[in-house]
Amino acid sequence: MNITVVGVGYVGLVTGAGLAEMGNNVWCIDVDERKIENLKNGIIPIYEPGLEPLVKSNYYQGRLKFSTELCEGLLNSEIVMIAVGTPPNEDGSADLKYVIGVAKDIAKHMDNYKIIITKSTVPVGTGDIIENIIKEELVKRGLSIDFDVVSNPEFLKEGEAVSDFLKPDRIIIGVNSERAYNIMKDLYLPFERNGVPVFIMDRLSSEMTKYAANCMLATRISFMNEISRLCEKVGADITKVKLGIGSDPRIGMSFLNAGLGYGGSCFPKDVKALIKTFEENNIEPKILKSVDETNKEQRMFFIEKILGFYKNDIKDKTFSVWGLSFKPKTDDMREAASITIINYLREKGAFIRAYDPVAIENARLIFGNENIEYFNDEYKVLKGSDALIIVTEWPQFREPDFKLIKKLLNRPVIFDGRNIYIPERLKELGFEYFSIGR
Ligand SMILES: NC(=O)c1ccc[n+]([C@@H]2O[C@H](COP(=O)([O-])OP(=O)(O)OC[C@H]3O[C@@H](n4cnc5c(N)ncnc54)[C@H](O)[C@@H]3O)[C@@H](O)[C@H]2O)c1
Incomplete structure (x- = not known):
């Protein structure tokens, strides 16, 4: 399959290299020119065990490509994954400006059916926002092009990102259309064949799952820290x-x-x-x-x-x-x-x-x-x-x-x-x- 991954950070680079390893053609796009130039020269921007050989072998075999130009990947791909950052706003809410920026760029340049996947962690309802933004842009361009927005949250852990991506505990897909459902099933077939459970659900539940998972884990940590304070008091x-x-x-x-x-x-x-x-x-x-x-x-x-x-x-x-x-x-x-x-x-x-x-x-x-x-x-x-x-x-x-x-x-x-x-x-x-x- 032909895939574009937008945002080449901890998630985007691992995802891009991992999907290329499965035989897909992957374009990794980032606005950071230095990062892309380094990657083309075999310099990996982050420390992540096992990532360097994975990136290099897929790059030299031509399945993994790097660019700062979204169109280079977009026009060749049916699947576009958004993996840009979602940092916190002052009030704690997720800042969606990078995600929305990418969604607009996709809508400005897409010329045929696309599946737009959010890999970034985005608040419940973001898929609807992206869908509306793309619809509006297409109206501005006077075009009627089919597309689907899919939620496919990432659960990899830094430090074990490569093995987590290649052998995940589960894959969550939030999808609201049959066409996208079939393509997503195909995309993750190599994983499903290896026994990885793939849970297909509606988009809102998928978006919610990611936050609920991280917050559950955070809750366990805080719970144990609270218990530890009591442990000290009572011996x-x-x-x-x-x-x-x-x-x-x-x-x-x-x-x-x-x-x-x-x-x-x-x-x-x-x-x-x-x-x-x-x-x-x-x-x-x-x-x-x-x-x-x-x-x-x-x-x-x-x-x-x-x-x-x-x-x-x-x-x-x-x-x-x-x-x-x-x-x-x-x-x-x-x-x-x-x-x-x-x-x-x-x-x-x-x-x-x-x-x-x-x-x-x-x-x-x-x-x-x-x-x-x-x-x-x-x-x-x-x-x-x-x-x-x-x-x-x-x-x-x-x-x-x-x-x-x-x-x-x-x-x-x-x-x-x-x-x-x-x-x-x-x-x-x-x-x-x-x-x-x-
Ligand atoms: N880091 C993790 O362990 C992890 C795990 C699961 C989910 N996530 C989620 O995945 C998302 C990405 O996290 P990350 O840690 O990989 O972020 P990161 O900061 O490492 O990478 C984000 C990349 O996006 C690029 N970018 C920003 N705007 C862009 C644009 N318009 N076009 C192209 N590239 C653009 C940045 O230059 C950067 O390289 C976040 O939503 C995060 O919550 C992260």
């Missing part, structure tokens, strides 16, 4: 409680880690956007407001542990930070806990020595160079620091050389925002160790 251990409840198949182990709360480009904005949708429909989103609030508080809860240890005086203290990206195996810094924590500590006069395996370049754009130094080695970053702060649980931090850590730090203090060590063991090793909910 229980949240990591044991997690195992105790997660082994119940009705609950399951995923998304039950207490820590620094959720970050990234999806959960924070999607929770806020769904809150807004509730309010627009005159329903009080009691649960989601608490989820959002608890998440915000959790970072402060951790910062207060650090401040408490130093009796609120961290002026001229030096802290080494392990992990800057919002989660392991990505270079994405959007809404990362490191931003809140590092900025707070710097404001109070501390100096930061920062290490991350892949996110330093993106982090530098956020933090600049004032009162922060970046390192490309997890041990060099520790030298002469007053404490180690663990913000992102990269796998390599799990079994470090504790003797070396102790030798390099001024004082053997670890603040662990991700509960990756066992408190008793760290005590035996001579560390003053602080974690969450234990």
Whole structure:
């Protein structure tokens, strides 16, 4: 099939390369000229395990093409996927300006039947908005061209995006016409044949499913963070409680880690956007407001542990930070806990020595160079620091050389925002160790 993917970010690039891998001809379109030029030269703009070989092999075999010109793909494709960003507005609602911009561009140039698919996460009802925009543009052009708008939300996780795309848990398709239904079935046939469940539903339910899924996961995280605070008060251990409840198949182990709360480009904005949708429909989103609030508080809860240890005086203290990206195996810094924590500590006069395996370049754009130094080695970053702060649980931090850590730090203090060590063991090793909910 011939497909155009508009927006070559975490979702668009993985989707485009993944569909090309299945044998489709895919045009990936982005307004970012540098990104497209780099991709043509084999430079992948994001860190995502397994993405580079997938993009390169499909590009060199001619199934994956990159361009800044929408028409280059559009005029050759029956299917157009919109995968541009939907960042939050000031009031928390999803900003649809990029999605709407692309819909208008499609309508201005389409010359025959198209299926326009929203891969971007868009509020319930956006499919109707896109449909109306395209109709209006076509009327302006004096044309009557058939088209269908389909919702096909993406559930991939950064850090595992390639495997998630190629082997998804499920595929959701929200479609209101039989013609589009048949084409979508064909598009996802290779997945269905591999046993991936494909759920076909109306467009509104599909749009709702994406938000409900992300908000459910965010709710689990905030719930566990709240329980972790109580654990500390009563002397229980949240990591044991997690195992105790997660082994119940009705609950399951995923998304039950207490820590620094959720970050990234999806959960924070999607929770806020769904809150807004509730309010627009005159329903009080009691649960989601608490989820959002608890998440915000959790970072402060951790910062207060650090401040408490130093009796609120961290002026001229030096802290080494392990992990800057919002989660392991990505270079994405959007809404990362490191931003809140590092900025707070710097404001109070501390100096930061920062290490991350892949996110330093993106982090530098956020933090600049004032009162922060970046390192490309997890041990060099520790030298002469007053404490180690663990913000992102990269796998390599799990079994470090504790003797070396102790030798390099001024004082053997670890603040662990991700509960990756066992408190008793760290005590035996001579560390003053602080974690969450234990
Ligand atoms: N990142 C994730 O893990 C993830 C997972 C599932 C769903 N989503 C959703 O997918 C959407 C995209 O997210 P992302 O993280 O890939 O975003 P991103 O910011 O990484 O990429 C968006 C891209 O769209 C491009 N763009 C903007 N306007 C354009 C236009 N008019 N024409 C062409 N390109 C344009 C930007 O230059 C950018 O490269 C969002 O709605 C997000 O909520 C993201």
